[in-house]
Amino acid sequence: MRFWRNDPESWDKGGDAGPVTEADLAVNAHLELMLRAARPDYGWLSEESEADLSRLDAEHCFIIDPIDGTRAFIAGQEGFSHSLAVSTGDRITAAVVYLPARDQIYTAYADGPALMDGQPIAVSTRSQMQDATVLTYRAVSEAQNWKAGQPPPFRREFRPSLAWRLCLVAEGRFDAALSLRSAWEWDIAAGSLIAQRAGAAVTDRRGTDMRFNSPRAAVDGLAIAGPILHRLLVDSLV
Missing domain, CATH: 3.30.540.10 (Fructose-1,6-Bisphosphatase, subunit A, domain 1)
Structure with a gap:
């Protein structure tokens, strides 16, 4: 400080x-x-x-x-x-x-x-993408990322610290965190466990469980939300 x-x-x-x-x-x-x-x-x-x-x-x-x-x-x-x-x-x-x-x-x-x-703390129980608040960056909303050819009707917000984004989902202030970019382990390791223990489904962008202390020290994006919303997000991605 x-x-x-x-x-x-x-x-x-x-x-x-x-x-x-x-x-x-x-x-x-x-x-x-x-x-x-x-x-x-x-x-x-x-x-x-x-x-x-x-x-x-x-x-x-x-x-x-x-x-x-x-x-x-x-x-x-x-x-x-x-x-x-x-x-x-x-x-x-x-x-x-x-x-x-x-x-x-x-x-x-x-x-x-x-x-x-x-x-x-506990994650949001939201079960639909309509008006869900998703912590992510602008490029996620580009049409080519979504099977429907357009992003779902969620509201996008941003916070500068990726670790904090995961914690904000964990406490239920936001419904999900999503990234299609490769994420360094040091950015998400702590937040991923906090979100998981708060009840979130925590995976990479493909819906695969994250693994840490890997040679590459990176994860293929991330999708973190309550279980129902998480599945909706992952299934909607290209």
Whole structure:
């Protein structure tokens, strides 16, 4: 927070990887020092760390995005988060998404409840696409993405942090989150478990269960919503 709204140094990572700031690197260094000291046998996968494929041989792996929503952070907006998850094998088993500017925290663990600020949360029960609120980007609405040749009659909204989008679905403030683009694991690992434990169906864009700590460290898009709405969305996509 000492960097936020204080003109942090920032630069572009190149290769369409987007911007990074000195705050991203400082948070990453702090988390790595703290977490790896506590669990030295865990693997490490972070957006801001050099690739270390030894993580693929670890039973457990930290999957971290030090600041998700870096553009919002640079702009002085509140919609950025820290996304921290633990995978066991290829499944996420513990998750935290924290929005420091809002002092709001979402948590979940395998077989436990999804919580926001310590209180249980649950996904929307909406069962039709008419007027559903979907957190996604503009290009999703292009006609070629939909079997009917036009997008369903949902209302599209956007939030800068992908991890936060998944949590907003988990708490029922929005009905779904959808992306047809490949999603990096560090962006979605924590939010995917929080949404799942809140009752959402959580898959890639094809309706296939997500797998984590993969060699590519990415998932083929995402579709996250209550079970009925999720099936409607996935079945409507090309």
